[in-house]
Amino acid sequence: METQIVYCDETGDDGNNTSSSNTFILTSLYMPSSEWQNNFNIMHSVRKKLKTKYGFHTKQEMHTKIFLTDKGVYRTYNWIPQQKKEILMYFVWAVTQMDLSIVNVIIDKSNIIKSEYPILENALKYNIQRIDNTIDGSWNYLIITDEGRIGPMRNTARKIRTYNPIQSQLPRTGYRNLPIKNLIEDILDKDSKESYFIQLCDFISYFVHLFYKVEYKKETLPNRVGRLIDPQFVTNVMESFKQSGKLNLKASRDPYGLVIYPKK
Secondary structure (H helix, E strand, O other), X not given: OEEEEEEEEEEOOOOOOOOOOOEEEEEEEEEEHHHHHHHHHHHHHHHHHXXXXXXXXXXXXXXXXXXXXXXXXXXXXXXXXXHHHHHHXXXXXXXXXXXXXXXXXXXXXXXXXXXXXXXXXHHHHHHHHHHHHHHOOOEEEEEEEOOOOHHHHHHHHHHHHHOOEEEOOOOXXXXXXXXXXXXXXXXXXXXXXXXXXXXXHHHHHHHHHHHHHHHHOOOOOOHHHHOOOOHHHHHHHHHHHHHOOOEOHHHOOOOOOOEEEOOO
């Protein structure tokens, strides 16, 4: 049985208040372990090109929100807007060239009715469920994520190994318990600075956040982001992921496979 490697990262605050963010997006990308080295080589090659062409240090972490808002260390590079957009498109290109799939779960806090709604737990549960549905028992997988939320994420994964209620598609039949069986080990943690793939999850997750904001919620881009890119740029990024077959479109009925909860 083949083993796949799943990487996760998020955008937004997993608290129930909306003061810092209206959404919480958890993105996972997964790949066959046999393709890991090739995918790594693609990203490593891109980072070397970015070092040669733009001086972007190969060991410098790509944190997309901070990059787009021109904060922190990125200000020291003195890139012009066109250069920054070109750098973004190198990351997009890298994703489209890799053998991987992507699941994006969006928790829209404006739809939450109950204050005790478990945002992080549900986002992870829905993500794992989509991966599990995709594999249909044909391979197993392990999950690697950033260090920040490792405790509650491990607890959630342990729970759904034994109790994973899924609403039946048949009317009036309630829920069925379908425990997760193909997840190997506890969820593992790794510093995002040391992982190209966690950084790619951050990249994808933030663009999903922007796409949902402008296309679904009909809101404007954040001011600092809007100075660099426009909504069409955001849409083009998502279209690149979709047209290259990287988005798991079976994850939901949404045209981009976005898994959006709670339902209105």
